[in-house]
Amino acid sequence: MRPPAAPAPAHPPGPGPEPEPEWNVALRRLLGDPYVFVATGPRRHEEWARDVLAVLRREVADPRGRPGLDADRTGPGRDAVPAYPFAPPPAERFPAYLRPLERAAAVGALAVMSEEWQFEPAPVRSRPDREAVLADARTLLDRYGPDAEYWTNAVAAGSGPAPDFVAAGLRGTASYTFLTGAYVNGLDLCDDLGLIAVSADEVGVFWSVGAC
Numbered sequence: 644m645r646p647p648a649a650p651a652p653a654h655p656p657g658p659g660p661e662p663e664p665e666w667n668v669a670l671r672r673l674l675g676d677p678y679v680f681v682a683t684g685p686r687r688h689e690e691w692a693r694d695v696l697a698v699l700r701r702e703v704a705d706p707r708g709r710p711g712l713d714a715d716r717t718g719p720g721r722d723a724v725p726a727y728p729f730a731p732p733p734a735e736r737f738p739a740y741l742r743p744l745e746r747a748a749a750v751g752a753l754a755v756m757s758e759e760w761q762f763e764p765a766p767v768r769s770r771p772d773r774e775a776v777l778a779d780a781r782t783l784l785d786r787y788g789p790d791a792e793y794w795t796n797a798v799a800a801g802s803g804p805a806p807d808f809v810a811a812g813l814r815g816t817a818s819y820t821f822l823t824g825a826y827v828n829g830l831d832l833c834d835d836l837g838l839i840a841v842s843a844d845e846v847g848v849f850w851s852v853g854a855c
Contacts, residue, residue, distance in 0.1 A: 666709050669782040673757050674712060680728070680850040681712040683786070686842065692734035694846045695839055699729045699821075706845060709786075720827045728832050728852050730823035740819040741839070742800035746784070749793035751808035752838045753780040753849055758813040760834045760853030766812040773809075787840040787847055794839040796821060813851065822852065830854045 674681060684703035686694050697703045705711060720727030732740055744752065754767050754776050767776050784791070798817040799806035808816060813836060822832040834853030839846065 669779040673779040678852045683847045691841050692737040698848045700726045724823045731821045741794040743804050744793040745804045748805045750780045755808045755813045756851040768809050787842040791842045796837045
């Protein structure tokens with residue numbers, strides 16, 4: 644009688660699922676709940692304001708295929724105003740609305756976009772996970788590289804490129820608005836804070852919107 648065959652060797656387990664990209668995790672964790680627009684487009688012009696307008700008008704896609712945030716991509720807002728919630732100035736008027744920021748201030752501006760405009764029980768400045776919130780903001784801005792420039796519509800940046808957005812909080816931040824004044828779907832758009840990241844080949848747009 645032949646001896647029983649040896650059992651076949653067990654196959655090693657296959658590779659597990661790919662980890663979710665850091666950008667996706669940070670975006671969802673930092674900005675997944677408030678009313679925030681996030682999108683990136685290609686930079687095709689020396690005068691990058693034209694590229695930012697293309698992003699605000701949804702004329703371009705993310706060059707790397709990464710997710711953004713855009714609750715108004717479809718719906719009654721854009722039926723009434725094609726760039727809703729935005730009514731941005733023409734490219735040549737951008738210098739009247741925007742001021743430069745240092746990177747540390749840009750991180751703070753992005754971090755406070757995790758707050759609500761009207762009723763924020765836990766501003767970033769008092770959160771126990773404040774450093775984690777700032778780390779998520781850095782992760783998002785890392786995409787644009789160490790040589791990126793940052794611009795904001797915040798009035799406070801007119802006094803210098805390093806306003807403390809975290810200390811002021813979102814509700815304490817005034818701006819030169821890029822929003823439409825149209826009354827759509829029962830909402831007035833009351834407040835906004837924008838951050839634009841400009842690299843050699845991309846423009847990133849982060850915009851917090853306050854509705855009332």
